[in-house]
Amino acid sequence: MQKKFHFRNVIILVIVSFYITSIYAGSPHPKTLKKPKNIIFLIGDGMGTAQIYAALTIQKDKLNIAKFKVVGFHKTYSANDFITDSAAGATAFSTGNKTKNGYLAVDTNKKVLPTILELAEEKGLSTGLVASCAITHATPAAFIAHESSRDNYEDIAPWFLKTDIDVFIGGGKKYFENRTDKRNLSDSLRKRNYQIIYNLDDLYTITKDKVAGLLYNNHPPSILEGRGKMLEKSSTKAISILEKNKKGFFMMIEGSQIDWACHSNAEDTLISEMIDFDNVVGMVLEYAKKNGETLVVVTGDHETGGYTLPNNNIKDGKLKGKFSTANHTAVMVPVFAYGPGAEEFMGFMENTDIFFKFRKLLLGY
Numbered sequence: 100m101q102k103k104f105h106f107r108n109v110i111i112l113v114i115v116s117f118y119i120t121s122i123y124a125g126s127p128h129p130k131t132l133k134k135p136k137n138i139i140f141l142i143g144d145g146m147g148t149a150q151i152y153a154a155l156t157i158q159k160d161k162l163n164i165a166k167f168k169v170v171g172f173h174k175t176y177s178a179n180d181f182i183t184d185s186a187a188g189a190t191a192f193s194t195g196n197k198t199k200n201g202y203l204a205v206d207t208n209k210k211v212l213p214t215i216l217e218l219a220e221e222k223g224l225s226t227g228l229v230a231s232c233a234i235t236h237a238t239p240a241a242f243i244a245h246e247s248s249r250d251n252y253e254d255i256a257p258w259f260l261k262t263d264i265d266v267f268i269g270g271g272k273k274y275f276e277n278r279t280d281k282r283n284l285s286d287s288l289r290k291r292n293y294q295i296i297y298n299l300d301d302l303y304t305i306t307k308d309k310v311a312g313l314l315y316n317n318h319p320p321s322i323l324e325g326r327g328k329m330l331e332k333s334s335t336k337a338i339s340i341l342e343k344n345k346k347g348f349f350m351m352i353e354g355s356q357i358d359w360a361c362h363s364n365a366e367d368t369l370i371s372e373m374i375d376f377d378n379v380v381g382m383v384l385e386y387a388k389k390n391g392e393t394l395v396v397v398t399g400d401h402e403t404g405g406y407t408l409p410n411n412n413i414k415d416g417k418l419k420g421k422f423s424t425a426n427h428t429a430v431m432v433p434v435f436a437y438g439p440g441a442e443e444f445m446g447f448m449e450n451t452d453i454f455f456k457f458r459k460l461l462l463g464y
Contacts, residue, residue, distance in 0.1 A: 134460050135394035135439040136347040139338070139383050142192070143376050144185055144238055145358030147402030147432055149420065153366075154373035156408070159416040163381035164397060167435035169442060173450045174431055175401045178207050182429045185358065186249040188400030188450060189241030195454030203237065203246045203255070211245040215457050216349055217262055222462055225265045225344040227337045231330045231375075232318050232355035233271030234259075238400065242351055243267075253278050259311070260287055265348075266340050268312030268333040270319050272297070277316075285311070299329060302336045308343060310336075321356055322371040330354065331379045338386060347392075349461060352379060361404030364422040369406075387438050394438040394460060396453070402428045 143150070155162045177187035178197040187200045194204055194212035204212050216226045228239045235255040240246070244258035256274040259267060275284040285295050294307040298314055312333060320326045334352050341348035354376030360368035380397055387393040405423030434453070436444035440460040444453075458464060 133439040136392035137342070138349050138394045138396070138457055138461050139387070140351045141380055141383065141395070141397040142238055142351065143354045143357050143399045145361045145401065145403030146399030147406065147430055149406040149408055150357060150361070150369060150373055151433070153408060153418055153420055154370060154377060156411055156413045156418050157370050157416055158374065160413055163377045163384060164435060166384065167397070167437055169436040169445055171434040171444045171446050171448055172431040173398065173434055173448045173453065175450055176429060182427050183401050184427065185237040185400050186241055189238040191450040192453050193242045195451045197451060201249050203241045203244050203249055205245050205247055209247045214242050215454055216242040216264065218458065218462060219349040220263050223346045225341040225348040227266035227341050227348065227350040228264065229330065229333045229337050230269040230353040230355050231326065232269060232353065233274065234267050234269035235271045235274050236355065238353045238355065239269065239351065256284055260284060260291065265308065266310045266337045268310070268314065268337060270313070270315035270317055272313035272316045275313060285313070299332055302332060305336065308340055310340060321368055322375050323368055330375060331382055334379055335382060347461070354379065358403045361406060361422065362425055364404060364425060366420055370418070384437060392439065394440045395436065396444060397435040399432045402430050402432060
């Protein structure tokens, strides 16, 4: 009788331990895994752990990114270099393939690779891209264009006419309207029923469900130069359009200028761009909590600047960091996830794994 009682207690302890572990990890049993209807993918270009911790220090331990309970790391190297660039890094996210630095959604032999955005469109989901750079720049371009040079902005722009993307907002107007080949791609977009907007005030005049936001001739200014809440307002509006699709949506949002600040070793600019990006993360998290069907994933494509944080005080919100380079580095980058399927993003992974996790969760294969 005593042995049976002891055995039963062991079984109960095992079951309780499994249950507690599952709750702590945020992981339901695989058979009951709920898949997301929507995915919002936020990329802080050049954002590593030090950049995040710098913003956390300045904000006195209050940061939206710090609210995530599911955290992992991805390895950033490209097909031809231990240190990736943004084109190869974003291509890994968008296609599940390592490629050469400078390549956009093509493999090392320049063969076209389908992107998660294009696959979502084929399944009838809505799609969107929002960035605080020209929309033809490396990271957003890797989700929609197939080119062997990230620098050919005029060659990248026509790809927005080849994929039925619903909303894209950023800079880069001149690559659509003031082209060397004299084509006006905005006219072509209008014929495809896009509403073209040219400034933030136009966000409040949108009447169509297909929107091309060309808010700046080239790149937007930095936060310190007066960009304001462009990224947050544009992302909020894009979500309100995309969520009308009952099948769901995929959206990528990039905080582009974190990277540029680190290339310049400009700490004040870095902090302002990090806080701006974190505000967008906070908005998206609130949306996901209310919506209940949205997976949110936040990461960087690589770290920039070799940034370190000696002798700071998080209680005082004071900061003085150091940069060791003006270029990218090869360190692993954190991945944060919230919502249905978030547990898939725990632990170490390749940057290419993010594509396959997205495809499985959103598209079912």
